[in-house]
């Protein structure tokens with residue numbers, strides 16, 4: 001008998017032995033369960049077939065010699081026979097390509113049912129209903145609605161009193177803090193605060209129209225104090241810097257200009273909605289975008305935040 005078959009029998013016996021040891025002798029064993037018995041029988045059959053198929057091919061490799069016509073090319077002296085493509089393989093190859101095209105164009109991804117799609121449709125329907133039902137809510141009731149959204153979604157970072165919990169998030173009782181103004185003037189800003197792409201240049205793009213020079217370190221300190229202080233001291237050095245450097249975009253009063261620069265004097269519901277739609281990165285940290293709130297909820301929480309600093 002060929003030595004290989006001997007090894008085959010030894011390996012098979014060993015694997016069956018292990019199977020018996022782990023299944024047959026464990027507590028309860030197969031327990032007369034038909035599913036367990038079928039599974040183990042299947043495993044046994046697979047082991048036997050695998051071992052003997054492997055043996056067949058190993059033997060074939062030992063004795064086989066290939067014949068046929070060699071192709072002209074040879075890569076590093078490795079030749080290739082001119083064998084025709086097997087018919088069944090060619091059919092499967094072309095079939096897979098056709099199926100692939102069907103799948104992408106007509107099948108699942110573009111054209112068919114998806115759970116995510118159904119979820120999105122459900123959410124859209126519900127949001128439309130919600131927006132219609134609460135469309136008439138304005139004024140104080142909108143602020144109350146916003147407060148409840150705030151308590152559910154924003155309190156974890158901004159704190160119960162919306163004061164930013166020791167600097168972990170922005171203090172929403174003031175429009176903007178000193179360090180945030182400094183940071184933005186130094187580094188510029190690209191947070192879609194206007195709702196679209198309209199970045200603010202960094203300090204290398206900020207000229208003082210009164211002096212003709214780039215904004216200086218001391219001017220940054222002064223203007224940050226003026227802006228974070230709520231535009232109060234109109235005679236201060238910071239007010240002069242603001243008029244010279246910032247007012248061309250943010251307006252003389254700091255309330256911004258549509259499509260040019262945002263209101264940096266007070267919050268508005270639109271501004272908060274833009275922050276919720278796009279998130280924000282700044283001196284304090286990263287504020288995530290809030291896709292799960294619908295339009296009315298964003299408007300409401302915007303009204304609530306706007307009401308805090310009044």
Ligand code: HEC
Nearest residue numbers: 181184189190191192193194198199200245246249260261
């Ligand atoms: C060229 C126009 C332009 C000038 C000049 C300019 N800004 Fe801005 N500023 C913008 C724009 C646009 C944004 C919004 C950027 C964004 O979406 O992140 C912005 C954003 C800001 C913000 C961030 C607001 C927030 O909520 O995070 C602050 C603070 C600010 N500017 C302060 C200043 C100060 C202070 C000056 C003057 C030293 C100044 N800006 C000059 C256009 C300008």
Ligand code: HEC
Nearest residue numbers: 153154157168169170272275281282283284285286287301
């Ligand atoms: C994971 C923590 C986190 C959550 C939750 C969160 N925020 Fe923020 N938020 C931040 C951080 C951090 C900043 C400061 C970003 C920066 O450095 O300018 C911020 C900034 C903001 C600003 C911008 C203030 C400015 O100066 O322009 C607004 C408005 C805001 N948050 C509103 C909200 C609202 C409304 C919610 C709830 C729907 C909320 N945030 C939930 C972390 C959070």
